[in-house]
Structure formats: structure tokens, C-alpha cells
Amino acid sequence: MHIKLAITDDHLLVISGLKAMLAPYPHISVVYENNVAAELMAALPLVQPDVLLLDIQMPEIDGISLCKQVSKAHPGIRIIALSSFMESHYIKQMLRNGATGYLLKNTDPEKLIRAIERVHAGEQFLDDVIQQQLLNEVITGQKRTVFEIPLTRREKEILKLIAEEHSNQEIAEQLFISLRTVETHRLNLTQKLAVKNTAGLVKEAMKRGIV
Numbered sequence: 001m002h003i004k005l006a007i008t009d010d011h012l013l014v015i016s017g018l019k020a021m022l023a024p025y026p027h028i029s030v031v032y033e034n035n036v037a038a039e040l041m042a043a044l045p046l047v048q049p050d051v052l053l054l055d056i057q058m059p060e061i062d063g064i065s066l067c068k069q070v071s072k073a074h075p076g077i078r079i080i081a082l083s084s085f086m087e088s089h090y091i092k093q094m095l096r097n098g099a100t101g102y103l104l105k106n107t108d109p110e111k112l113i114r115a116i117e118r119v120h121a122g123e124q125f126l127d128d129v130i131q132q133q134l135l136n137e138v139i140t141g142q143k144r145t146v147f148e149i150p151l152t153r154r155e156k157e158i159l160k161l162i163a164e165e166h167s168n169q170e171i172a173e174q175l176f177i178s179l180r181t182v183e184t185h186r187l188n189l190t191q192k193l194a195v196k197n198t199a200g201l202v203k204e205a206m207k208r209g210i211v
Helices: 010-023 037-047 063-073 088-096 111-118 128-140 153-163 167-177 179-192 198-207
Strands: 004-010 029-032 051-055 076-081 098-102
Touching: 004 010, 004 037, 010 111, 029 037, 029 063, 029 153, 037 063, 051 063, 051 111, 063 076, 063 088, 063 179, 076 088, 088 128, 088 179, 098 111, 098 128, 111 179, 111 198, 153 167, 153 179, 153 198, 167 179, 179 198
Parallel strands: 004 029, 004 051, 051 076, 076 098
Antiparallel strands: none
């Protein structure tokens, strides 16, 4: 068994750490690594990895949305979400969007290898801590509060402008990004913060002290 692995994470130190953990295991080879998520879709047809380790919070592109794109375009690639976040919203969204694994970034080498091997074999793998948290939520009905969910720098910028009553087009012009990108961020914010409309987003912005 030989497994071709790709790694996409915006922190080069994380990539280096993962490669160091994988070095003693010759049946897993890193065929692609990058810290710019926008380049991933173009690279995948060329490198054809079996498994992708994907950071769910990249600076410019939402890893949750990117997971869905990869899963749809390359259903044969098994995706393991890599994150420091334990919020059930992230976990469930990644699984819905095609990930078959979810690992915390403080994982140990043994667990990393086991996760890669398991998802490569067509199984699902969730970090033990994640499994316990999801089970506790089912039993107690309690979830981590929305306020604990972190936002990227770009999401905070957009949330601030939304709260200041700027239109999507105005936000796109101010931040020098496309209208589609603003719309995607806005949708992700409503999903991530579990609100239904602009009023809910404004309320969250005030709650977080962003405006």
C-alpha cells in the first residue's frame, strides 16, 4: 500500500511539522504542499493525491467551501480536515461538504498515520476528542456558544462593513475583491454564526465589539 498525500495549510510551520511526522513512514509520500488555497484546484489534477490534509481556515478562501469544491470535482480524493477548532459547526460542515476525517492540529504521529490510512481505506476518522464532544452534545443538548466561533481577518472586515450598512457591491469595491467573493463570505458568516439575516450579523458584530 502506498498513499499519495497533499497538504494545504496557510502556516508553513504546520506543513513542516506534518512532513517531519510522516518522514518515518515510507508508505506515505507527500506529493504536493502549499499554503495558498487558491492554487489547490489547479494543482490537484496534476499531482492526483489519494488523501488531502486541508486546513479549514485559510486567509482568503473558506476551507469549508473549498472542501466542497474539491469533493465535487475530485470525488476520489479523501479529505481530512485539519483544524485547531472543536466547534461542532465546523465539524458538521466539513463532513457535509465531503470530508471523511477531522483532526486537531495538536495530533500525535500515531493518530495522524491512523487517520490517513483509515480514510484512504474508505473509512471515516474523527479525533477521539471530537467524537467525545459530539457525543456529549447529543447527550446533554449543550453546544459551544456562537460567540466562541473565531472569524478570519477578512470575515471581520466584511462583518464590520455589513454592520455599517454597506451593500455587497460597496464592500467589494472597498476591499478590492469580487462581488461573488463578498457574497460567499456573507453566506459563510450567516452559517458560521448561526444567524438568518443582516440584522443577526449586525447583532453579532456588536456582541464581538467589531463595531
